[in-house]
Amino acid sequence: GFFRRSIQKNMVYTCHRDKNCQINKVTRNRCQYCRLQKCFEVGMSKEAVRNDRNKKKKDVKEEVVLPENYELSGELEELVNKVSKAHKETFPSLGQLGKYTTNSSADHRVQLDLGLWDKFSELSTKCIIKIVEFAKRLPGFTTLTIA
Structure with missing residues (x-):
């Protein structure tokens, strides 16, 4: 406990x-x-x-519902699927982000400032790493030039 x-x-x-x-x-x-x-x-x-006693990881696939008369070209649909897959494989779910929150009750403010900076630094670093991982999974990104 x-x-x-x-x-x-x-x-x-x-x-x-x-x-x-x-x-x-x-x-x-x-x-x-x-x-x-x-x-x-x-x-x-x-x-x-675990963040919640009764919660277990479930793979919930969200599907975008488009109007009946709307069609994506095969190429565009493939691109959308690749970007969606890259995002799901790279970024944590909101439940996983719970470990980066803080308890701000009055009893525990003694070292809150230092704790917040540590958490901010850790989360910022992880975000940068995840953004780079995500970008590398996007079709064509690695072939772009910096100029």
């Missing part, structure tokens, strides 16, 4: 000692920072925490 809540709410804890508190069944509630670090040390993974 502690690990899941910490990850889902993107909690930022601080240690009031020297960041090596002994964590066991009796002392685990004394230092949340060291408790969370111990979770990571024993192999618990952020990525393994």
